[in-house]
Amino acid sequence: MLIDGYDVAGGGIILKSEQTATEGTIFTNGEQNFRAELFEESLVAMILPKFLCITAMRLNFCTSWAVVSLAKLTNEQLERYSRHIILEQVGGKGQKKILDAKILIIGTGGLGAPAAMYLAAAGVGHIGLVDYDTVDLSNLQRQIIHQTADIGKEKIISGRETINEMNPDVQVHTYDEQITSENIRDIINDQNYDFIIDGTDNFPTKFLINDACVLLKKAYSHAGIIRFQGQTMTYVPDQSPCYRCVFPTMPPKDAVPTCRQAGVLGVMGGVIGTIQATEALKYILGIGELLTGYLLTYDALTMTFRKIRIPRNKKCAVCSDNPTITELVDYEQPTCSFGA
Numbered sequence: 001m002l003i004d005g006y007d008v009a010g011g012g013i014i015l016k017s018e019q020t021a022t023e024g025t026i027f028t029n030g031e032q033n034f035r036a037e038l039f040e041e042s043l044v045a046m047i048l049p050k051f052l053c054i055t056a057m058r059l060n061f062c063t064s065w066a067v068v069s070l071a072k073l074t075n076e077q078l079e080r081y082s083r084h085i086i087l088e089q090v091g092g093k094g095q096k097k098i099l100d101a102k103i104l105i106i107g108t109g110g111l112g113a114p115a116a117m118y119l120a121a122a123g124v125g126h127i128g129l130v131d132y133d134t135v136d137l138s139n140l141q142r143q144i145i146h147q148t149a150d151i152g153k154e155k156i157i158s159g160r161e162t163i164n165e166m167n168p169d170v171q172v173h174t175y176d177e178q179i180t181s182e183n184i185r186d187i188i189n190d191q192n193y194d195f196i197i198d199g200t201d202n203f204p205t206k207f208l209i210n211d212a213c214v215l216l217k218k219a220y221s222h223a224g225i226i227r228f229q230g231q232t233m234t235y236v237p238d239q240s241p242c243y244r245c246v247f248p249t250m251p252p253k254d255a256v257p258t259c260r261q262a263g264v265l266g267v268m269g270g271v272i273g274t275i276q277a278t279e280a281l282k283y284i285l286g287i288g289e290l291l292t293g294y295l296l297t298y299d300a301l302t303m304t305f306r307k308i309r310i311p312r313n314k315k316c317a318v319c320s321d322n323p324t325i326t327e328l329v330d331y332e333q334p335t336c337s338f339g340a
């Protein structure tokens, strides 16, 4: 097998041969040559059954080859995701996990827009978008999945179009509904989503998403942004405190203003939303340490991140051993929100 066109500066690799062999030579822009055995599992020669990759660092400092991936990806996918695949913690197998992943994003606003775009670029195979709103001119300062020409269009349609243009590997499932206690189970179960991103902007929905994820045993990322501040945490069933462990009940009416009332620096959604996307990818890949048991807060004015340890509340109304919340209910607090 010939593997050539190694991009030393970017650490990438370009595969041009579809032949298979038991031994191959890697040409590295004439700088060095490596010989490596390419183990053969399949006799099918259409698509590279296995794939050797070497990072730029290894190329320079190490004479041994690194990762043989068993993932069956197309040549186009190998090239599109090459910067993922050369990561030891991802590889071809990890990229295949991402391509098989199903992530539901509730709200395609300030948080959901950047999260959806990075997850689509990463190759998440199934992305669900939930929103019942239409694109407004005042959204465009931060909701980067929507364009000026999309004003008046349903957000889920606008979001789907952006994702489809970005990456044909992604199948977008849309839900033109306001999340309620009646439909949240069906929406989460529709594609049996692996991970849920809360990109909503109001407390009733945030509490509803938390309770649903606890009851359905689904991992999810909570987040909120306002003015120059943001916060996020990750919940994994049976492993970490839930949102309600930290905030047992909704704040009093009008205690927290909305972004409409208080304003929000547009980029806040980008910072916090992409952290949510990062957590989703780490969860899918099973790598690193998630923001479980911690609340991460961000102050853009002082450029301060704080990772605050949060314990599990043994008396939590929903995730404790003796929960008082066993059914989903809709909460009412229409004038109070904290989010996108």
Ligand SMILES: [Zn+2]
Residues within 6 Å of the ligand: 241, 242, 243, 244, 245, 246, 313, 316, 317, 318, 319, 320
């Ligand atoms: Zn809890």
